[in-house]
Amino acid sequence: MTLSTDPTMAETLLADRVRTARSSEVRKVFMASQKRGVISFAGGAPYLGVLPFDRLAASARRIMAGSGAVSLQYGASQGIPELRRHVCALMELEGISADPDDIVVTSGSQQALDLAARILVNPGDVIFAEAPSYAGGLAVFTGYQAEIIHVPVDGEGLVPEELEQAIAAVQTTGRTAKGLYTIPNFQNPRGINLSAERRHQIGEICRRNGLLIFEDNPYGLLAFDGNTRRAIQPDFPDITMYFGSFSKIIAPGLRLGWVLPPAGLYSHFVNASETTLLNPPVYNQQLLCDYLDNPAWKATLDESRGLYEKKGAALVEALEQAMPAGTSWIHPTGGFYLWLTLPEGVDTGSLVFECIERGVAYVPGTAFYADGRGSNELRLSFCLPTIDEIRKGGAILGQLFREATEAGTACAAATDDRPRNHPGRPSKTS
Amino acid sequence: MTLSTDPTMAETLLADRVRTARSSEVRKVFMASQKRGVISFAGGAPYLGVLPFDRLAASARRIMAGSGAVSLQYGASQGIPELRRHVCALMELEGISADPDDIVVTSGSQQALDLAARILVNPGDVIFAEAPSYAGGLAVFTGYQAEIIHVPVDGEGLVPEELEQAIAAVQTTGRTAKGLYTIPNFQNPRGINLSAERRHQIGEICRRNGLLIFEDNPYGLLAFDGNTRRAIQPDFPDITMYFGSFSKIIAPGLRLGWVLPPAGLYSHFVNASETTLLNPPVYNQQLLCDYLDNPAWKATLDESRGLYEKKGAALVEALEQAMPAGTSWIHPTGGFYLWLTLPEGVDTGSLVFECIERGVAYVPGTAFYADGRGSNELRLSFCLPTIDEIRKGGAILGQLFREATEAGTACAAATDDRPRNHPGRPSKTS
Numbered sequence: 001m002t003l004s005t006d007p008t009m010a011e012t013l014l015a016d017r018v019r020t021a022r023s024s025e026v027r028k029v030f031m032a033s034q035k036r037g038v039i040s041f042a043g044g045a046p047y048l049g050v051l052p053f054d055r056l057a058a059s060a061r062r063i064m065a066g067s068g069a070v071s072l073q074y075g076a077s078q079g080i081p082e083l084r085r086h087v088c089a090l091m092e093l094e095g096i097s098a099d100p101d102d103i104v105v106t107s108g109s110q111q112a113l114d115l116a117a118r119i120l121v122n123p124g125d126v127i128f129a130e131a132p133s134y135a136g137g138l139a140v141f142t143g144y145q146a147e148i149i150h151v152p153v154d155g156e157g158l159v160p161e162e163l164e165q166a167i168a169a170v171q172t173t174g175r176t177a178k179g180l181y182t183i184p185n186f187q188n189p190r191g192i193n194l195s196a197e198r199r200h201q202i203g204e205i206c207r208r209n210g211l212l213i214f215e216d217n218p219y220g221l222l223a224f225d226g227n228t229r230r231a232i233q234p235d236f237p238d239i240t241m242y243f244g245s246f247s248k249i250i251a252p253g254l255r256l257g258w259v260l261p262p263a264g265l266y267s268h269f270v271n272a273s274e275t276t277l278l279n280p281p282v283y284n285q286q287l288l289c290d291y292l293d294n295p296a297w298k299a300t301l302d303e304s305r306g307l308y309e310k311k312g313a314a315l316v317e318a319l320e321q322a323m324p325a326g327t328s329w330i331h332p333t334g335g336f337y338l339w340l341t342l343p344e345g346v347d348t349g350s351l352v353f354e355c356i357e358r359g360v361a362y363v364p365g366t367a368f369y370a371d372g373r374g375s376n377e378l379r380l381s382f383c384l385p386t387i388d389e390i391r392k393g394g395a396i397l398g399q400l401f402r403e404a405t406e407a408g409t410a411c412a413a414a415t416d417d418r419p420r421n422h423p424g425r426p427s428k429t430s
Numbered sequence: 431m432t433l434s435t436d437p438t439m440a441e442t443l444l445a446d447r448v449r450t451a452r453s454s455e456v457r458k459v460f461m462a463s464q465k466r467g468v469i470s471f472a473g474g475a476p477y478l479g480v481l482p483f484d485r486l487a488a489s490a491r492r493i494m495a496g497s498g499a500v501s502l503q504y505g506a507s508q509g510i511p512e513l514r515r516h517v518c519a520l521m522e523l524e525g526i527s528a529d530p531d532d533i534v535v536t537s538g539s540q541q542a543l544d545l546a547a548r549i550l551v552n553p554g555d556v557i558f559a560e561a562p563s564y565a566g567g568l569a570v571f572t573g574y575q576a577e578i579i580h581v582p583v584d585g586e587g588l589v590p591e592e593l594e595q596a597i598a599a600v601q602t603t604g605r606t607a608k609g610l611y612t613i614p615n616f617q618n619p620r621g622i623n624l625s626a627e628r629r630h631q632i633g634e635i636c637r638r639n640g641l642l643i644f645e646d647n648p649y650g651l652l653a654f655d656g657n658t659r660r661a662i663q664p665d666f667p668d669i670t671m672y673f674g675s676f677s678k679i680i681a682p683g684l685r686l687g688w689v690l691p692p693a694g695l696y697s698h699f700v701n702a703s704e705t706t707l708l709n710p711p712v713y714n715q716q717l718l719c720d721y722l723d724n725p726a727w728k729a730t731l732d733e734s735r736g737l738y739e740k741k742g743a744a745l746v747e748a749l750e751q752a753m754p755a756g757t758s759w760i761h762p763t764g765g766f767y768l769w770l771t772l773p774e775g776v777d778t779g780s781l782v783f784e785c786i787e788r789g790v791a792y793v794p795g796t797a798f799y800a801d802g803r804g805s806n807e808l809r810l811s812f813c814l815p816t817i818d819e820i821r822k823g824g825a826i827l828g829q830l831f832r833e834a835t836e837a838g839t840a841c842a843a844a845t846d847d848r849p850r851n852h853p854g855r856p857s858k859t860s
Contacts, residue, residue: 008694009668010642013608015552015574018698027507027704045504053498061491068483072683074475077457107537107685107707114706118573122445139705143548144445178443212440238439253502255537255711264438268448274457275569276544276706277537281685284711 017123017145026135026367029352033361039393041380042361044188044336046248047311050303052296059290063283075282077274079105079258082289087244087258094220094231096242098260104269107280109218109245109257113137115272116214116241117144119265126170126177128211130158132339132368132377134188137181137216146178148370155330157194158182160201167209179212185229186219186335189368189379193229193333203236211239212262218245219335221301224309238262246288248336249301254284305334308383312338314390315382322398324405338380346404348378355400360393447553447575456565456797459782463791469823471810472791474618474766476678477741480733482726489720493713501713507704509535509688510712512719517674517688524650524661526672528690534699537710539648539675539687543567545702546644546671547574549695556600556607558641560588562769562798562807564618567611567646576608578800585760587624588612590631597639609642615659616649616765619798619809623659623764633666641669642692648675649765651731654739668692676718678766679731684714735764738813742768744820745812752828754835768810776834778808785830790823 033040063071078084084100091098106112113136121127123145129138131150138148149170152162163180170177180202184194194202206213215232223229233242245257261269273279291297312332319329319340326343342348349364365377380397382390463470493501508514514530521528536542543566551557553575559568561580568578579600582592593610600607610632614624624632636643645662653659663672675687691699703709721727742762749759749770756773772778779794795807810827812820 008692009640010671010692011694013550013640013642014695014698015548015550015555017552018549018702027701043504048499048502051498051502053495056498056502057491057495060494061487064490065483065487068481068486069478072478072481072486072681074473074677074682107711110708111706118445119448120443120445122447125445136705136708143702143705210439210443212443241440247504251502252504252708253712255707255709262438262440264441265444268444271457272448272573275566275573276541277685278540278566278682279685281537281711281714282683284714 017143026363029356029361029363032353032356035356038356038359038361039385039389039396040361041382041385041393042363043384044248044381045384046252046336047304047307047383048251050300050307051251052300056287056291060287063286063290067286071283071286073282075279075285077270077279079103079280080282080285080289083256083285084258086289086292091231091242091244091260093228094217095234096231096260097234102260102266103258104261104266104273105256105258105280105285106273107255107257107277108247108252109216109243109259110136110140111273111277112243112257112259113140113214113216114143115269115276116243116259117141117146118272119268120178120212121146122176124175126175127179127181128163128166128177129181129370130183130187130190132189132365132374133181134183134216135363135367138368138370141181142370150369150371150373153190153192155192156198157184157187157192158198158202160198160205163202163205167205167211177209177211179214180206181214181216182232183216183219184232185217186222186333186337188219188335189337189363190339191330191332191335191337196230199230199232200235203232203239207236207239213240214243215240216243218248221249222305222308222336223334224305224312225333226302226305233260241265250288250291250297254288256280256284256288308336311382311385311387311390314387315380315394318391318394319398322395322402324398324402326405327401332382336381336383338382340378340380342376342378342401343405344376346376346401349375351400351404355397358396358400360396362397447573456793459786459791459793462783462786465786468786468789468791469815469819469826470791471812471815471823472793473814474678474811475814476682476766477734477737477813478681480730480737481681482730486717486721490717493716493720497716501716503712505709505712505715507700507709509533509710510715510719513686513715514688516719516722521661521672521674521690523658524647525664526661526690527664532690532696533688534691534696534703535686535688535710535715536703537685537687537707538677538682539646539673539689540566540570541703541707542673542687542689543570543644543646544573545699545706546673546689547571547576548702549698550608550642551576552606554605556605558593558596558607558610559800560612560617560620562619562795562804563611564613564646565793565797567613568798568800571611572800580799580801580803583620583622585622586628587614587617587622588628588632590628590635593632593635597635597641607639607641609644610636611644611646612662613646613649614662615647616652616763616767618649618765619767619793620769621760621762621765621767626660629660629662630665633662633669637666637669643670644673645670646673648678651679652735652738652766653764654735654742655763656732656735663690671695680718680721680727684718686710686714686718738766741812741815741817741820744817745810745824748821748824749828752825752832754828754832756835757831762812766811766813768812770808770810772806772808772831773835774806776806776831779805781830781834785827788826788830790826792827
């Protein structure tokens, strides 16, 4: 971290797992994008304006006044039973049949992912993941020194034949593959759904090869057509650990998610959660239960979904008007994200700070690959900004990338085999 | 975990760090002790009856109604600036001078400890710790496959000469020692304070040997005489990471603590916290800030402290009346715990479930050693039960251990070299 100066005494003692971790370029983007007035397509943040804050405020008061000595005390490592019951009811919508005693409530599904990697990953183990995939998920696995092997995707999600080939390639090297990390619904960052047929094929491939499936599903209830897909877990419960989150469907600030582990792993999750955190906050769990007790929460979710659909459409319309020729994107049908591919040679990583200077933030594509790919790709998150901001932001993006494309075309070699980060290409970054 | 049956497919894929972790006997005790009517001296839980729940309830409502869209959104990985300012003001009481930008707010100091171990411990590294020490701290380090080497303590805490000898012994084996994990104030589980002179000596020893100090301080503001000790950190800031917690001085349920790392480690803590949790809950931080904004919180803390002093005295009185000859304990002068040593041969681990059957829970001494010691010791936490419960619980403990001592004496061999867990010794467990 301090290449230009001598390391401090403490730095000389760092563990290997930290030395091999790549530093977070994404954080720099987030920090820069927090400047006042910047339209941010960067973070995966939901729009919270639809929440009934007065009702939540009344609940918060009632719970604290009525059960404060429980709410503010230590609690069960696996979470309170009431919330685990709500989790089971939610998962039923996706075909999952689970008992509350099978659930571990966590401080966001991020903690659940971290616990899974902690429990299962030895240094050097292989984890397969979609190409591209959630940056925070990749960071979890690489944090335990796993090697991520990306598997190609198409319009129906992860390609089963490609997964089989990737597994075979790893097997010939004698290394240990532990599992597949997948986001089947409205995948982060591409927004694509894994088709029902492929869910089955991929489950069979994993089972046949002794691989676990890390099924990460924050966006399953955010289909714009309201059609909730069947999860992988119910058909492959012996090999699937299912990760759920309240962050995208209700609010991230309570920091509550959960994991449904396969047989044999439950006590390991509880142990690991206790060691790393003791327990998720009881008050937050009570507040969430109270919110879920009132069926009105589903109407609020419908409202969010309707709003996100409109925002996604507004973003597509803005991009259609503004982006240079040779740009492509996937039309969102749910979830939070639009994935955008620019012409080869446009480096979204070097352009992002210039873009923020002009008032718009996005996440460069390289954040979503463990292997350095994605330099001409980027992710736009359309849920948080207003429709006006989306239109304005889309126009600014278009202007920037038109300029970059023209500059790139002007100096690019006639052949296509130039390096992606051509040092001679004029850069728009200051 | 399932030695009696075949491992599940998922279990066959467990990571080495989980296979080497010892399963938590302590959790079984906690679970058993949650039976209605059991007087629990087991958990390190504060008494929350002194908290102004109506005021907290009003704050909870006001914050949610006024800033819900911020309170329930993602937040900064290092915590909100207002809380980091409060943390700095708190640490000033212990002689620590820090900037809010030096602080990382965590989900309890347990998370901060876990991040420290994650950042610094390679498998096989040595961590020194008091003998005995906090079970949850030991679990953090062993979870990253550190070897804990316990250093003897006396009435002034860790013995510097013993630390030097332990360091020298590790150096001759060529292994890497990373640091000393210490709880200088009202140490968990012995309740002893490290003397001012020894803080200095130990700091010098660590600095001279290139060791970090993990200074864990949940109890520093809980001296019964109101005399707050100077921390180690201000005199050894280059090698000390200081861990603070609101759990014991205000309430554990918000799950908020912090770390002040030495130079060079800050960004590693932020990265690791983001990867494992994203951020601590903003709403909880706001609620805590609002509580700390009103200076009345200090009077509430004084009230707790006075109450804990009375409870500690009641426990000592009960033990004096009830415990068998040959039992010794340390009179608490602050903090949460009383450490009790029974005659050799009394196995507190095998007696604890019988004790819970009779209505009283404690934590067996072996939980506080990484090396199997402590079978005739136990920890009593006196803050949560009422004074009546403490008297009643003390009498039950006395009765049980008088019986055990008599039974032990009756069957013990005349020599002292019998195994501590003598299989022939009558057991009181069912």
